[in-house]
Amino acid sequence: MSFFKNIFGSSEDEISKSKVNWITLNDINQLDEIVAESKFKPVVIFKHSTSCSISRMALKGFERDFDLDDEVLVYFLDLLNFRDVSNKIASMFDVRHQSPQILIIKDGISIYDASHENIDVAILKEKL
Template identity: 40%
Template sequence: MSKINWLTIKDLNNSDLFKSNCVIFKHSPRCIISKIVLKKFEFQYSDKCGIAKFFLINVIKEREVSNQISTLFQLNHESPQLLLVKNKSLIYSASHSDINFKDLL
């Protein structure tokens, strides 16, 4: 079981969605690499990071939201992909084997 309280995003029109510091993890449950990277990220988790919200986006089931996030932050879609957002601005992104929880500290 994950130590992270993962939230979902159903609608990007919520103006307060990215107001506080948050992490967005775009994940494909069909991809073994994505599964491994997600488990590693969850294992490294520390609640001392000061991040208010953690969003897990299933890129298969929530493709529209995933694409909207890529467009909003002007990124190419990748999975797995990690985004750190502060005050509605993207300040960090990583994908695949470059994803490491320690980079958020």
């Protein structure tokens, strides 16, 4: 098992080493909090698959370029462990499930979503 952890890591490893001020998303009830928070400050949700190298590359690029901690709240979803939350995000915000994927939630709705190589902090800044 440690062999796979060394290759793929875990969601705890990934968010603990990051410069991004991640908020762990692991409960469906947090989505109501996100909707409420998004009325005061935009919320970004990053959906990540710990078993996918493309997702890992997107995450690393996002973390490298991210400098918006004062402007947005940023949630991290390990979608392999919390697939029910990911499914609820898709239905609640009317987006097709992707992995990796980011969403911007503003005033309770998803105003932007991107996946795979389209996850880009510069574009995120434009959308805010």
